[in-house]
Amino acid sequence: MNAAHPSLTDGTVVTNPFPVENGQLVVGGMPLERLAARVGSTPFFAYDRGIIAAHVRGLRALLPADVDLHYAMKANPMPALVQTMVGLVQGLDLASAGEMKVALDAGADPAEMSFAGPGKRPIELWQAVASGVTINLESPRELEALVAAGKALGVKPRVAVRVNPDFELKASGMKMAGGPKQFGVDAETVPELLREIGRLPIEFRGFHVYSGSQNLKAEAICDAQRKTLELAVRLAESAPSPVRMLNLGGGFGVPYFPGDQSLDVRPVADNLRAIAADARVRLPEARLMVELGRYLVAHGGIYVTRIVDRKISRGQVFLVTDGGLNHHLAASGNFGQVIRKNYPVVIGNRADAPAEEEASVVGPLCTPLDLLGDRLQLPKADVGDYVCVMLSGAYGYTSSPLQFLSHPHPVEVLV
Numbered sequence: 001m002n003a004a005h006p007s008l009t010d011g012t013v014v015t016n017p018f019p020v021e022n023g024q025l026v027v028g029g030m031p032l033e034r035l036a037a038r039v040g041s042t043p044f045f046a047y048d049r050g051i052i053a054a055h056v057r058g059l060r061a062l063l064p065a066d067v068d069l070h071y072a073m074k075a076n077p078m079p080a081l082v083q084t085m086v087g088l089v090q091g092l093d094l095a096s097a098g099e100m101k102v103a104l105d106a107g108a109d110p111a112e113m114s115f116a117g118p119g120k121r122p123i124e125l126w127q128a129v130a131s132g133v134t135i136n137l138e139s140p141r142e143l144e145a146l147v148a149a150g151k152a153l154g155v156k157p158r159v160a161v162r163v164n165p166d167f168e169l170k171a172s173g174m175k176m177a178g179g180p181k182q183f184g185v186d187a188e189t190v191p192e193l194l195r196e197i198g199r200l201p202i203e204f205r206g207f208h209v210y211s212g213s214q215n216l217k218a219e220a221i222c223d224a225q226r227k228t229l230e231l232a233v234r235l236a237e238s239a240p241s242p243v244r245m246l247n248l249g250g251g252f253g254v255p256y257f258p259g260d261q262s263l264d265v266r267p268v269a270d271n272l273r274a275i276a277a278d279a280r281v282r283l284p285e286a287r288l289m290v291e292l293g294r295y296l297v298a299h300g301g302i303y304v305t306r307i308v309d310r311k312i313s314r315g316q317v318f319l320v321t322d323g324g325l326n327h328h329l330a331a332s333g334n335f336g337q338v339i340r341k342n343y344p345v346v347i348g349n350r351a352d353a354p355a356e357e358e359a360s361v362v363g364p365l366c367t368p369l370d371l372l373g374d375r376l377q378l379p380k381a382d383v384g385d386y387v388c389v390m391l392s393g394a395y396g397y398t399s400s401p402l403q404f405l406s407h408p409h410p411v412e413v414l415v
């Protein structure tokens with residue numbers, strides 16, 4: 001059923017890829033009320049493996065064959081989902097030893113995994129060396145623990161240098177490079193670090209440049225990718241051995257908010273094709289890759305809550321749901337957003353009903369921040385109806401303050 005939806009297979013993110021049957025949103029082939037019965041309680045997160053697989057395959061087909069697609073697990077580290085992703089992408093990007101465990105349990109090949117993130121502890125570096133993943137060096141300080149681990153374990157640690165470039169990813173929701181940053185090693189000090197690596201019993205793999213997240217402008221992403229190749233070529237002159245991998249970063253954004261234009265991935269794919277052709281000449285031994293989190297999984301997931309009260313306060317309708325920012329911080333607008341905007345919301349058991357009234361969706365927490373939707377246009381909904389927050393497959397469960405107010409944690413299902 002999902003495969004027939006053309007926009008699911010062309011690599012583009014759509015706000016609501018779920019079919020509707022008899023007024024019900026259909027997730028993983030199951031009408032919402034039936035799915036809720038199967039799960040047993042609300043709130044829950046549901047991820048649709050068919051939608052995610054069709055989308056990732058569509059994107060994969062669009063990207064040049066010689067650019068690997070990696071999944072950045074921090075967007076959604078649910079073990080069953082990661083296992084699904086392992087069959088769809090060429091590698092995984094990890095940000096902790098905890099994610100590394102999930103990745104290894106899922107059967108991912110450590111040779112296709114890289115571990116980035118500031119403040120890796122010696123024990124995490126030790127575990128990473130033992131498992132054979134590539135460690136993206138964020139600080140010269142990490143070298144000491146890596147060398148010690150390599151000696152003790154009798155293996156050569158595989159290391160790439162995460163570079164904090166001298167440019168930034170323009171128009172990004174979150175900038176993670178350029179200027180002073182806690183991420184990576186400043187480009188101007190990388191040559192010195194490379195000389196140091198050359199003196200140590202370490203296998204140098206290449207470079208990782210991650211300039212930012214949540215970008216909807218193809219030209220900004222292309223620009224950063226081109227500059228990344230130039231930077232890598234320049235730094236390669238100081239490298240102790242040929243560059244074997246160049247991680248060009250990601251940053252592909254999701255159109256969460258009203259007025260957002262979906263990222264057009266075709267020019268990005270074309271740009272990658274040109275970069276790959278250039279790299280074949282200038283860094284002939286390098287494998288190229290991009291690492292994406294939200295872009296791969298966001299639209300395949302929803303957060304499902306149930307209305308427990310319908311209140312009218314001085315003329316304004318409030319739908320009070322059984323979950324809120326404790327489960328889905330990002331949808332409440334408190335996960336790094338500068339201005340609060342509404343995620344798309346659907347009344348999941350009235351999904352084909354027209355909008356009839358203005359209503360705000362609020363969670364059960366005693367804070368005005370617990371707002372899932374501010375003055376939305378919705379069909380008339382009442383106690384027992386299902387409020388679904390769309391685009392919730394990334395940075396939902398995993399990035400929320402689940403303990404706040406001591407409510408039960410939501411269930412996660414992959415359908």
Ligand SMILES: *Cc1c(COP(=O)(O)O)cnc(C)c1O
Pocket residue numbers: 072074075093116210212213214250251252291292293294295394
């Ligand atoms: C967070 C992060 C990602 C994933 O970001 P998305 O916006 O989910 O695509 C990828 N790489 C690194 C290094 C990150 O920190």
